[in-house]
Amino acid sequence: MATIDYTSDVSALTPESLEGFFVGWPQRPSGETLLRLLSASTHRVLALDSSSGKCVGYVTALSDGVLFGYVSSLEVLPEYQGEGIGQELMARMMSCLSDLYAIDLVCDEEVQPFYERCGLKKCFAMVARRPERIIQ
């Protein structure tokens, strides 16, 4: 099992170190796009493999800093899944957002058990999705 460092610092990241994410997306955003996304998010936690420095997982959130926070993305590279990294990323993000009234996220039904373990409850959501707007 890999040793993982957790950080919110994106300064050492390169687009090349962020390849391999967005598994299953019809058009996969590049490492460069992911770096933009991480940098623009109000909150982020990265999981880095300590032996290589490679980013193997991340969670991002957007918040008004007053009442509301939205966990916008979470992913762990397939070869690192099942090692507790996703749960640790969420625990750290929940801690970052602990002052807020509401922490929301949208997920597929199959991932709900994972988020219930993270302390979240099922809810209804309304969304818009525009595949033609995905930046690669």
Ligand SMILES: CC(C)(COP(=O)(O)OP(=O)(O)OC[C@H]1O[C@@H](n2cnc3c(N)ncnc32)[C@H](O)[C@@H]1OP(=O)(O)O)[C@@H](O)C(=O)NCCC(=O)NCCS
């Ligand atoms: C969902 C995801 C982030 C979980 O990360 P992970 O590092 O594999 O999860 P962990 O190893 O921390 O799992 C923690 C626990 O949740 C469980 N779990 C993980 N993924 C699960 C899933 N999809 N459904 C149900 N339970 C799940 C694990 O079995 C584990 O339970 P255990 O402690 O009894 O072994 C990861 O599978 C992933 O990146 N998936 C693809 C992207 C995605 O779906 N992101 C969420 C978008 S909303």
